[in-house]
Amino acid sequence: MGAALRSIDDVGTIACVGAGTIGGGWAAYFLARGHRVRIWDPAPDAEERLRRLIDAAWPALEQLDMLDGADRRAWSVHTDLAEAVDGVGFVQESAPEDLALKRRLLEDLDAVTAPDVVVGSSTSGFGMTEMAAEVARPERFVVGHPFNPPYLIPLVEVVGGERTAPEVVDWAAAFYTALGKSVIRMEREVPGFIANRLQEALWREALHMVDNGEATVEQIDRSIRDGPGLRWPMHGPMLTFHLAGGEGGMAHMLDHFGPSLKSPWTRLEAPELTEQLRAGVVAGCDAASDGRSVAELMAERDAGIIAIRRLLGDAQPLGDAQPLGDAGQGAS
């Protein structure tokens, strides 16, 4: 990239461009991590919405990720974009999920932001190649996709566009990691990235079931909440099926249930279960097991499920529940 990137330790003030549920959630998190935040949001009630969102998020942040000396008042709202990004060390864009709007906004951002500053976008599905098509310095634009609420969910998906500088993708991954996030760095642009593709597949099947009168919204939610949803915080879907295979693990699952992939359970077209796919999935689960036997993983899973089930009963809401305003850019 043209200008040298600054050290992650020197980021200092961060600009949040767009402050709906996601942009505002990012602002609260950046504040909790000791950064000053300058917010650009054209809405007349932006400041009031921000205050309510930060007040609602702060007690949660105090319990998990807050650094000493974090100042919940170290933020300002600006209606002028150049003023908002003046002197900042990083920009997080969280505007509404509208491609034309984001293309114009990134072009404006590029024109007013110092050349050595990286710009991350919270887009939940667009690729940076299409979003940054018109900017003069595409090399410093990268996707940093969070999950709702950004001040509590660790996952951030990081992926560059065709013209993003590789060192910028490296820098963003290192920055979000230093910020305390769980970063997935993708090597390729995939619409919807990873987690949203998976959520979307489940979501679409749920809509089909509601549409066909096969299940109610409550049944769909409870089927996940009291079922597979109790396992996924410990192990994702792959390792979960690996355990369902017993001692045989994923290999047993694929050999035993592979044929059922052809069954008409979902409207999702099934892939060909090739030897290569089978080998790749089995190897991936072996790697993910990281030396832990199926029995050890089961004991780990059981301990986690017990703890989750116990605490969900007494989990109390934190602080005063305040309306947080409209979603704006809606990462799901």
Added chain:
Amino acid sequence: MGAALRSIDDVGTIACVGAGTIGGGWAAYFLARGHRVRIWDPAPDAEERLRRLIDAAWPALEQLDMLDGADRRAWSVHTDLAEAVDGVGFVQESAPEDLALKRRLLEDLDAVTAPDVVVGSSTSGFGMTEMAAEVARPERFVVGHPFNPPYLIPLVEVVGGERTAPEVVDWAAAFYTALGKSVIRMEREVPGFIANRLQEALWREALHMVDNGEATVEQIDRSIRDGPGLRWPMHGPMLTFHLAGGEGGMAHMLDHFGPSLKSPWTRLEAPELTEQLRAGVVAGCDAASDGRSVAELMAERDAGIIAIRRLLGDAQPLGDAQPLGDAGQGAS
């Protein structure tokens, strides 16, 4: 149904027919709930596998669902089916997921089981109509589909076949509920029921992504584990999206992101987002909110995510991790 059903309080001894991961897990749970268990399993090592599975499950059961006076030794293994079901008040069938095998087994079970005894099947996808096609008393056969591990996951999907007596479906739903389970009673036979259809959609998309080199197994698991998976134990996918819509809730989500259902994010064919579907989903979320505002649900969600993230760090495996044997019937 011909014979009068016995009272749920008089079930007493339960027969577990098939004792792999699922059948054995059911046996451990029934024991923990104070029942005696008679197990039918033709495998020569069945008794040894059962002992290891029950030893591994017991410490977990002691922490959650065990009733006073539960006796971990109150079980016996039988190779003769008639002997296994002799004098029992309920039968849980958990044989391998093979339709021909299950049809023969249910026919044999029907012949040797007292007429007033209900038979529940752990099948993870077959309908009771096809499974009980050959039995003389189809009215007492019902699906009671658990999730792995059956001794910890609360969900049980209950659905009858075309010839199942409605009072038997009522009885099974009441029985599993009295047993401490979270019962979803389905009014229609749907292949894969509800949770497995949703899991399967996610699972298939994951396989496509691995197959296309779009994501690794580890990225797929972490994308759920550190992302949406931290929300689902509190709220299922529908209420989760309801919250992602901010104050506008699900209505905002559908109006704002409805068009993206047409985007090529998954290989799952998208349903037509009709006014009726929209209204049904919105109404379902309003009902699920049960008077709680979006802000209240957010505070509830946040408290839960904090607690889960905190405890997952210190969740310790319980007891000695012992291999639990092959999956046998593999509910996932």
